[in-house]
Amino acid sequence: MTDNDTHVLRASAAGQRPYALDIDPKRAGWSRSSLRVLELPPGGSHALAAGDSEWIVLPLSGGCTVRTEGESFELRGRDSVFVSVTDFAYVPRDAHAQISSGAGGRFALAGARCERRLPARYGPAPEVPVELRGAGACSRQVNNFAAADSFACDRLIAVEVLTPGGNWSSYPPHKHDEYHPGVESELEEIYYFEVDGDGLGYHRVSPSRPGGTDVLAEVGTGDAVLVPDGWHGPSIAPPGRTLYYLNVMAGPGETREWLIRDHPGHGWIRDTWPSQPVDPRLPFYGPELPS
Numbered sequence: 001m002t003d004n005d006t007h008v009l010r011a012s013a014a015g016q017r018p019y020a021l022d023i024d025p026k027r028a029g030w031s032r033s034s035l036r037v038l039e040l041p042p043g044g045s046h047a048l049a050a051g052d053s054e055w056i057v058l059p060l061s062g063g064c065t066v067r068t069e070g071e072s073f074e075l076r077g078r079d080s081v082f083v084s085v086t087d088f089a090y091v092p093r094d095a096h097a098q099i100s101s102g103a104g105g106r107f108a109l110a111g112a113r114c115e116r117r118l119p120a121r122y123g124p125a126p127e128v129p130v131e132l133r134g135a136g137a138c139s140r141q142v143n144n145f146a147a148a149d150s151f152a153c154d155r156l157i158a159v160e161v162l163t164p165g166g167n168w169s170s171y172p173p174h175k176h177d178e179y180h181p182g183v184e185s186e187l188e189e190i191y192y193f194e195v196d197g198d199g200l201g202y203h204r205v206s207p208s209r210p211g212g213t214d215v216l217a218e219v220g221t222g223d224a225v226l227v228p229d230g231w232h233g234p235s236i237a238p239p240g241r242t243l244y245y246l247n248v249m250a251g252p253g254e255t256r257e258w259l260i261r262d263h264p265g266h267g268w269i270r271d272t273w274p275s276q277p278v279d280p281r282l283p284f285y286g287p288e289l290p291s
Contacts, residue, residue, distance in 0.1 A: 002214045007205070011222025018046055020106070021224055023190060025113060028226050032155060032250035033188040034111035035224065038099065040064070045100035048091065053111040054118065054156055055091040056146055058246070060194070062105015068097035069120040076125070077105060081160065081244045082196045085130065085143050085287045088123040090153070095120065108192065110146070112250030114154035123151060128287045132278050133169075138269065139279035140169035143287075148257050157187070157249040157258055163201075163237040164281045170233035172266035175208045176251075176259065177229035185259040187251040189227040191235070193219045199241035205230045206263075231263045242284070 015022040021037040028034075034053060037060070038046055048055065057066050063077030066089040073089040091097045093114055099107065129144040143160040144150045163169040170191075179186045195201055203225050205215040213230035217223075237243035249258065262270070 002216055004215055004217055007213060007215050007226045008217045008219070009224045009226070011220065020222060021192065023224060023226070028188070028190075028228070030188045030228050031252065032113045033190055033248055035190045035192055035246075035248045036109040036111070037192070037222070038107045038109055040099070040101045040104050040107070042104040043102060044104060045098060048097040048099060048109065050091050050093050050095045050097065052093055052113050054093050054114045054154055055097075055109050055111040056123075056156065056158060057089045057091065057097070057099060058108040058110060058145070058158075059086045059088070060106040060108055062101055062103055062107070064099055064101040064105060064107060066091070066097055066099055068095050071120050073122045081194055082162070082242055082284065084285050085125045085128045085145070087125040088145060090118070090121045090123065092117050092120055108246055110156060110158045110246070110248045112153070112156035114156070116154040118152060118154060126287050130283060130287050132282050134171070135273035135278050136276035137167050137279075138169065138171050138273065139164065139167055139282055141283050153256065155250040155256060157256065159247050161235075161245050161247065162284055163235060163243040164279050165237050165241045166239040167237050167279060168234040169237070169243070170203075170235040172269045173204070173206065173231040173233040173263040174260040175229070175231050175263070176261070177208060179253055183259060184261045185251055185253055185257055187249040187258065189232070190248040191225040191227065192246040192248070193223050194221045194244040195238070196242040196244070199238045201238055201243040202236040204234060205232045207231075
């Protein structure tokens with residue numbers, strides 16, 4: 001028996017207006033990580049109370065204006081997650097923000113309970129580090145917009161991953177559910193999925209401890225998987241369709257870092273990458289804004 005019923009949140013049942021998806025620590029059964037997907041009609045606006053969490057407003061489709069802390073950030077956004085990197089805005093804890101969109105759109109609100117109150121900031125798209133990770137059929141593109149070493153947050157870590165059709169990503173299976181200094185972080189993680197066009201991908205989480213998380217899920221656009229623990233991966237893209245996922249992570253460690261431990265039965269796959277080319281379909285795009 002798997003944990004699909006509790007750890008897989010479906011697009012049709014995972015939120016209520018104005019959120020198409022609404023995951024907070026209470027719903028997830030953990031302490032820090034949150035994700036909301038905000039849908040705004042043309043001319044729509046939404047008031048966000050940050051509370052005890054820091055937030056990043058990340059356009060999935062469309063652009064918006066984020067007003068907070070006396071600042072106004074104009075996010076150009078993008079047509080979809082499959083065509084470009086996007087700019088974004090950081091909203092500190094205990095702040096109030098107004099998110100408005102003239103043309104409407106969908107916006108991810110990635111959050112994490114935190115202690116420090118950092119300043120509100122704008123994240124320009126051209127400064128997002130784009131990484132090609134893996135090789136061969138494990139090739140994927142990672143947009144490190146809020147990776148631990150690319151954008152300052154207190155607790156929040158968030159990246160985007162795009163996997164070419166037929167490839168495996170989040171592979172080899174790995175975990176970050178225990179703290180081992182310099183080796184492994186303790187991080188709660190959310191996977192939010194989109195598929196380019198009609199199609200379905202697959203995601204696996206296997207137990208790393210007795211009674212641990214066990215998920216084997218067919219996922220489509222708008223679905224999310226909660227990963228409180230366990231070996232997670234692979235995420236499998238269907239042939240002919242690009243698989244996108246947004247990873248949102250946070251944990252209790254004093255140092256904000258992403259340290260993982262590979263599954264001992266699959267870690268050898270990394271050793272094969274130097275002898276293989278990166279998938280020629282990558283990169284899908286770079287950090288430059290479209291003209």
